[in-house]
Amino acid sequence: MTKHVLVTGGAGYIGSHACKALRDAGYTPVAFDNLVTGWQDAVKFGPFEQGDLLDRSRLDAVFAKWRPVAVMHFAALSQVGESMSMPGKYWLNNVMGSLNLFEASIAAGCLNVVFSSTCATYGDHDNVVLDETTPQHPINAYGASKRAIEDMLRDFGASNGVNAVVFRYFNVAGADPEAEVGEFHRPETHLIPLMLDAIDGKRGALTIFGTDYDTPDGTCIRDYVHVCDLVDAHVLGLKWLEDGRESRVFNLGTGMGFSVREVVSASRTVTNRDVPIIEGERRAGDCTRLVSGSSRAVQELGWRPKRSDMATMIADAWRWHQSGSYER
Numbered sequence: 001m002t003k004h005v006l007v008t009g010g011a012g013y014i015g016s017h018a019c020k021a022l023r024d025a026g027y028t029p030v031a032f033d034n035l036v037t038g039w040q041d042a043v044k045f046g047p048f049e050q051g052d053l054l055d056r057s058r059l060d061a062v063f064a065k066w067r068p069v070a071v072m073h074f075a076a077l078s079q080v081g082e083s084m085s086m087p088g089k090y091w092l093n094n095v096m097g098s099l100n101l102f103e104a105s106i107a108a109g110c111l112n113v114v115f116s117s118t119c120a121t122y123g124d125h126d127n128v129v130l131d132e133t134t135p136q137h138p139i140n141a142y143g144a145s146k147r148a149i150e151d152m153l154r155d156f157g158a159s160n161g162v163n164a165v166v167f168r169y170f171n172v173a174g175a176d177p178e179a180e181v182g183e184f185h186r187p188e189t190h191l192i193p194l195m196l197d198a199i200d201g202k203r204g205a206l207t208i209f210g211t212d213y214d215t216p217d218g219t220c221i222r223d224y225v226h227v228c229d230l231v232d233a234h235v236l237g238l239k240w241l242e243d244g245r246e247s248r249v250f251n252l253g254t255g256m257g258f259s260v261r262e263v264v265s266a267s268r269t270v271t272n273r274d275v276p277i278i279e280g281e282r283r284a285g286d287c288t289r290l291v292s293g294s295s296r297a298v299q300e301l302g303w304r305p306k307r308s309d310m311a312t313m314i315a316d317a318w319r320w321h322q323s324g325s326y327e328r
């Protein structure tokens with residue numbers, strides 16, 4: 001009998017890729033999404049349940065209908081800037097929404113949770129490789145909301161037997177190589193999709209946010225991981241829980257840093273087109289360097305990133321970008 005997995009945020013960028021990976025691994029993903037930032041046409045790999053995490057009775061009905069073996073929890077607001085101007089929105093949707101979800105899940109006897117967290121929970125540790133033992137001191141409400149949910153899972157673990165695999169993501173990039181799903185945010189704030197829009201004239205030049213950082217070329221350094229490799233780790237995390245192993249936190253990054261200028265130059269090579277750029281001011285809240293110490297997921301989960309080299313990530317994003325599905 002097919003095993004159902006409840007995928008909150010299943011109509012979003014990472015959630016939709018997770019649904020495909022789950023389907024490919026033999027599970028039936030049930031996408032639960034309020035469609036505030038997600039897209040119903042990204043739900044292609046299993047049933048869709050429209051609903052909001054703040055609606056407990058809706059959650060109870062969905063758990064009763066599908067009896068999932070686990071929850072993969074992606075649904076969240078995730079814009080750092082907005083979280084600073086409207087922190088209440090983040091505490092309500094992310095933290096209260098997760099509380100509702102976990103209480104509904106516990107009530108339904110579904111105790112396995114794979115949770116989407118972030119390197120933003122670490123805060124500002126410039127020029128340090130961040131591993132899972134690095135102290136968490138988030139500097140924005142988005143990171144604080146995700147850390148609170150990690151704490152909540154720990155408490156529900158102790159009191160109710162919830163088992164959780166928590167993944168702290170670095171910079172997620174790329175798209176499904178078959179371009180069935182991909183990245184599409186409105187508004188878009190991320191480097192690679194903005195750059196591809198600039199390349200094919202969908203918007204003006206890409207502004208590089210700061211060229212005076214203390215890095216070799218003056219621009220910020222980030223650790224980019226392919227969305228397909230990221231969701232593969234989630235399937236391994238689910239199996240880890242199904243095998244009855246203990247709750248665990250894993251970073252998901254490659255351990256390799258790329259500057260903004262290096263990403264721009266790789267995009268020129270991959271697309272064979274010019275990237276119009278403007279050198280602008282620093283963006284508030286940006287750390288100089290965020291690079292993962294990622295050996296735990298490799299050693300313990302057996303995670304093997306396959307597509308997380310920069311050229312492949314950009315090529316996959318570019319293919320999606322040029323596909324009909326991107327034009328919503």
Ligand code: UDP
Nearest residue numbers: 189190191194207208209220222260283286
């Ligand atoms: N960035 C940039 N121009 C943009 C968007 C982003 O120079 O229009 C830089 C940003 O300052 C950061 C990197 O690209 O150093 C990645 O930013 P993104 O918003 O994609 O992810 P973040 O690291 O903020 O999660």
